[in-house]
Amino acid sequence: MTTRHIEGPVALSGRSVLLREFTLADLDGVRGLVGDDRVTHFLSFTARSEEQSRELLRTIVEEARRRPRTEYYLAVTPQEQVDPTGSDKVVGITRLQRTHPHSGRLVYAIAHAYQGRGYARDAVRTVLDFAFGQLGLHRVTAAVGPDNRAGLALVERVGFTREGVLRDHVHTNGAWRDSVLYSMLAPEWRTAREA
Ligand SMILES: CC(C)(COP(=O)(O)OP(=O)(O)OC[C@H]1O[C@@H](n2cnc3c(N)ncnc32)[C@H](O)[C@@H]1OP(=O)(O)O)[C@@H](O)C(=O)NCCC(=O)NCCS
Numbered sequence: 001m002t003t004r005h006i007e008g009p010v011a012l013s014g015r016s017v018l019l020r021e022f023t024l025a026d027l028d029g030v031r032g033l034v035g036d037d038r039v040t041h042f043l044s045f046t047a048r049s050e051e052q053s054r055e056l057l058r059t060i061v062e063e064a065r066r067r068p069r070t071e072y073y074l075a076v077t078p079q080e081q082v083d084p085t086g087s088d089k090v091v092g093i094t095r096l097q098r099t100h101p102h103s104g105r106l107v108y109a110i111a112h113a114y115q116g117r118g119y120a121r122d123a124v125r126t127v128l129d130f131a132f133g134q135l136g137l138h139r140v141t142a143a144v145g146p147d148n149r150a151g152l153a154l155v156e157r158v159g160f161t162r163e164g165v166l167r168d169h170v171h172t173n174g175a176w177r178d179s180v181l182y183s184m185l186a187p188e189w190r191t192a193r194e195a
Contacts (some may be wrong), residue, residue, distance in 0.1 A: 014126035029090025044170040143179035159192030
């Protein structure tokens with residue numbers, strides 16, 4: 001079974017979004033995601049300050065240079081012009097963490113103002129193409145809070161399979177929270193991507 005590592009910067013093209021590496025110039029975009037309670041409430045941390053967001057961005061950029069690379073944080077940018085600052089605006093993030101040579105864990109988020117436009121669906125599909133294609137992974141998982149209607153709808157829509165409940169999986173917003181574990185396997189993706 002062949003798995004691969006990608007040496008150069010990653011740039012992926014979906015139907016409505018482009019996924020690219022973060023740069024230190026993306027602080028506003030990162031803040032729009034990890035600095036907003038409406039987004040982080042469903043992730044496993046509370047909203048980050050400007051300084052914390054800057055630190056996270058530094059980590060993201062450093063992780064992208066590490067070899068062998070295990071972290072693929074990618075900036076989601078729309079292909080269409082969404083505002084006067086240009087189409088390269090960061091409206092979301094995907095994080096594919098290679099947890100094992102053959103497996104990865106996926107996290108995704110779209111800034112509140114840009115939700116409901118199909119960006120997450122396109123971004124997740126594009127990352128799965130990358131994970132099962134270029135990286136040669138066999139299994140990708142996503143863990144979603146049981147009350148996260150949008151997060152659950154997305155993985156179901158893309159064709160992930162529900163595996164079960166991870167009890168008290170994360171400590172977030174002051175309490176332990178279960179997660180619903182979903183997975184996609186490489187042969188399933190070859191079928192699901194056509195749907
Ligand atoms: C989950 C999230 C990424 C969805 O982003 P989005 O860009 O609005 O999603 P999309 O527009 O691509 O919608 C994808 C599907 O989910 C459905 N969906 C989206 N929001 C929904 C909601 N609140 N309730 C029910 N279904 C919803 C859409 O109808 C769509 O299905 P369709 O293709 O059949 O129409 C976004 O709400 C978010 O960032 N939430 C906070 C972070 C998070 O929860 N991440 C997931 C855990 S890792």
